[in-house]
Amino acid sequence: MVLEGGEGTGKTTQADRLAKRLSETGRRVRVVREPGGDPFAEAGRELLLGPIPRTPEAEVLAFNAMRAQLLVAVVRPLLAGGTWVIADRGRLSTLAYQGHGRGVDLEWARSVCDVTVSLCPPDLEVVLAVDPAVSAARRSARGVTDRFEAADDHFHQRVNEGFATEAARAGVAIVDGTDAPSTVTERLWHTLTPRLG
Numbered sequence: 001m002v003l004e005g006g007e008g009t010g011k012t013t014q015a016d017r018l019a020k021r022l023s024e025t026g027r028r029v030r031v032v033r034e035p036g037g038d039p040f041a042e043a044g045r046e047l048l049l050g051p052i053p054r055t056p057e058a059e060v061l062a063f064n065a066m067r068a069q070l071l072v073a074v075v076r077p078l079l080a081g082g083t084w085v086i087a088d089r090g091r092l093s094t095l096a097y098q099g100h101g102r103g104v105d106l107e108w109a110r111s112v113c114d115v116t117v118s119l120c121p122p123d124l125e126v127v128l129a130v131d132p133a134v135s136a137a138r139r140s141a142r143g144v145t146d147r148f149e150a151a152d153d154h155f156h157q158r159v160n161e162g163f164a165t166e167a168a169r170a171g172v173a174i175v176d177g178t179d180a181p182s183t184v185t186e187r188l189w190h191t192l193t194p195r196l197g
């Protein structure tokens with residue numbers, strides 16, 4: 001399962017809550033994050049979230065390189081061993097941030113993401129969405145921590161619209177993340193239920 005969405009929508013909070021709930025049913029569960037998840041991809045994360053200038057096209061390829069590393073080195077072996085994997089971000093983040101946010105050609109970005117994700121396609125993707133004011137309040141409560149969080153409100157608006165557009169295009173469910181964490185977990189659990197067997 002991949003949890004997607006803009007800044008402060010609650011992905012990390014919900015990934016941990018879902019992992020706990022799944023493990024209570026006797027399943028082995030692991031939460032991974034993008035970019036990151038193993039030593040090479042964590043080194044890439046530092047570069048990608050850092051201040052060194054780069055083109056948005058290079059960003060698409062670099063996020064996808066880190067994605068390939070995570071999928072092949074970590075996710076595939078976990079799934080093969082029977083562990084459930086919850087990923088904090090995936091391909092829709094590249095389309096929303098680099099495509100809609102930074103203006104990269106969407107067809108090109110989609111084709112790069114498709115090639116990468118074919119290495120280990122997700123069973124389920126869900127976008128968490130919150131009102132922009134809620135996201136802004138959560139972000140400002142936490143303070144600026146990386147180059148994307150520091151971008152202006154127009155950028156975040158394009159990113160949020162991008163998630164909505166890409167989710168509709170790909171038939172991905174959008175779940176409201178504005179309410180209390182336990183309520184949001186219930187909503188997400190509902191999307192998972194058909195896959196629990």
Ligand code: T5A
Binds near residue numbers: 014049090094142146
């Ligand atoms: N990126 C990533 C790209 O540009 N392209 C890509 O292809 C990929 C994969 C990653 C950055 O990289 C960019 C996007 C990102 O900017 P990150 O730190 O991994 O950065 O991701 P962020 O989205 O920045 O992580 P956040 O922490 O901002 O958002 P989350 O995970 O959605 O939110 P979470 O759970 O950490 O919660 C944020 C705050 O809100 C509170 C939490 O306690 C926390 O303080 N909160 C709630 N409060 C009230 N009610 C709820 N329901 C709440 N849920 C959480």
